[in-house]
Amino acid sequence: MINSSGMARVSTEKLKRLKKAFTEDAMTPGQAAQKVGVTYATAKRWYDKWPDEIRRRLENKLVPSTEESIKRLAKKQNAAKPSARAGVRR
Numbered sequence: 034m035i036n037s038s039g040m041a042r043v044s045t046e047k048l049k050r051l052k053k054a055f056t057e058d059a060m061t062p063g064q065a066a067q068k069v070g071v072t073y074a075t076a077k078r079w080y081d082k083w084p085d086e087i088r089r090r091l092e093n094k095l096v097p098s099t100e101e102s103i104k105r106l107a108k109k110q111n112a113a114k115p116s117a118r119a120g121v122r123r
Contacts, residue, residue: 043079047071051079056090 043051047069054065066076080087 043071043075048079051076052083052086055080055083055087057094059091 050069051065051071054060054068058065058068060068062076062080063073065080066073069076
């Protein structure tokens with residue numbers, strides 16, 4: 034279906050899948066276009082319309098996983114350190 038601006042209309046379902054590809058799967062417009070079944074131009078147009086939301090959602094996903102990684106690393110480092118008294122022999 035063509036709208037008044039001469040562009041093909043994208044279904045609501047495809048828009049939801051496109052946004053999910055950008056925000057949850059961290060796909061580029063080219064990858065998302067192939068996955069959803071739209072043209073690169075369409076995916077790029079919507080990617081350019083949603084930059085703040087895409088960035089915010091990806092950052093929100095990244096922060097908790099980074100914090101968990103730091104905690105795991107700290108536990109590994111603490112477990113790897115021999116205690117000060119264990120290495121001293123009399």
